[in-house]
Amino acid sequence: MSDHSTNNKNAYRFLWLSIFLLIVGVCFLIRVPYYAMHAGDAIDTGEVISVDGGFTEKTGNFFLTTVAMKKANVFDYLLAKVNHDLELIPVEDILAEDENDKQYEKQQVENMLESQHSAVIAAFHQAKKPVRVTYEGVEVISVTSDAKHHLKIGDIIQSVDGTETRTTAKLMEFFKSKKAGDQVEVSVLRGKKKVVERATLIPLETGNNKDKRIGLGFLPMDRLHSLKSTPKVNFTTDNIGGPSAGLMFALEILNQLTPNDITKGYEIAGTGTISATGQVGQIGGIQHKVAAAMDKHATIFFVPKDIYEGDDNEAVAKRTAKELGADMKIVPVATLQEAINYLNKL
Missing domain, CATH: 2.30.42.10 (PDZ domain)
Structure with missing residues (x-):
């Protein structure tokens, strides 16, 4: 075979490789009007919350669950057609009218702070501790x-x-x-x-x-x-946004405020907003949070109870756990008290 023929083949290979790499690059660079969401992590709440002088000896753990979300590109769009673990959400379902990404991120940070405050208030009221x-x-x-x-x-x-x-x-x-x-x-x-x-x-x-x-x-x-509690509660949640960790925050705070370990040796994950009065509210991306909890081998998963028209967290969580074959009990709760009642019966 001549050097000329070999060189032509190599040139064609290089050309097709270049075209392929160009197409791949374009798929990653071109945005589509969606956000790509998938399972995030399950984070030990004891690692992000500390109560001054609190009780830290425990036999089990509480985990807050997260989702991973980014602006979708063409590659994400195509991948979502074959990978059902990746969810595409229209931009208008995430961003409010006239809201941009920076404003959304700022709002998520503020929502996280509010969830922390509400969790402190709810937990302190539950433990009958002073909070102003x-x-x-x-x-x-x-x-x-x-x-x-x-x-x-x-x-x-x-x-x-x-x-x-x-x-x-x-x-x-x-x-x-x-x-x-x-x-x-x-x-x-x-x-x-x-x-x-x-x-x-x-x-x-x-x-x-x-x-x-x-x-x-x-x-x-x-x-x-303003919020002043005795003892003081400290949070280190720099990389987490949104209000959905409220319930799990409240459970961790309560566990550190009281001498009885309410985990009772179980690995307990969950999600749900919390109000200052202990009401648990619906959140987004519930199926991905169930998957994140499974990855941490949680055996119990607290989910907001479906109460009002349009609520679906409980139904979706149960369906997802069944589809994934999760060896994990899905426990719907409407209040912090209901979660505590369940744990007390373990």
Whole structure:
């Protein structure tokens, strides 16, 4: 075989390799209008939380669970067609209108801080330990499509019709005497500026015909002004965002506050937001968190109970555990107390 023929073959190989590498590179560089989500990690809460002078001897562990998420490219889009562990989520389902990535990341950090604060309050109340709290107001996290107001995401509601309503509980109590169609004046903190917005109240979907509620039509979060607890609780969660670790934070804090080890030797993972009053709320990416818990060989997984119309964490978690063949008990809970009751019976 001549050197010329060999050189031609080598040239063709090099050309096709270059084309292949170019295509692969393009697949990684070109973005698609989705986020790619998959299982993250299960993190020992004892490694990220310490209570001054707390009880740290335990026979089991609590794990918070995370998801990994990034902006999707063409490669992710194609991979998701064959790998069902990778989920594509439309950008508009993640980012609010006019919200960019930096704003979203900042909001996730703030949500994490709020979940920590709520977990401290809920755990200290459960343990009957002293904690002093003041609130800035009720923050607007998202707005429903049928809302009849001009409130913006990030607004902090401080009063309605002159009545102070700096917590969700106070806001709901105020609306009990109202009816759909009533107009109210809502005083909010928007950035550093105080603004008054006029709004019309609407009926809220609760999934329970006996539980008729009236409101503004937005997802609320109590925004803390100050929190002082005795003893002090310390967090090191620099690389974790969002509010979904609240329940597991509260359980870890409670375990360090009291001498009885409530893990009882079990590896316990879970997820769910927590309110200051101990209510557990729905979260996103539940199937990926179940997978993360499995990877850590957890035997118990706490999941937010499905209560209202549209809730699906409990159903999806149970289905995912079954599909993956998980040797892990899925335990739905609506409150911190329900989780504690379950652990006490182990």
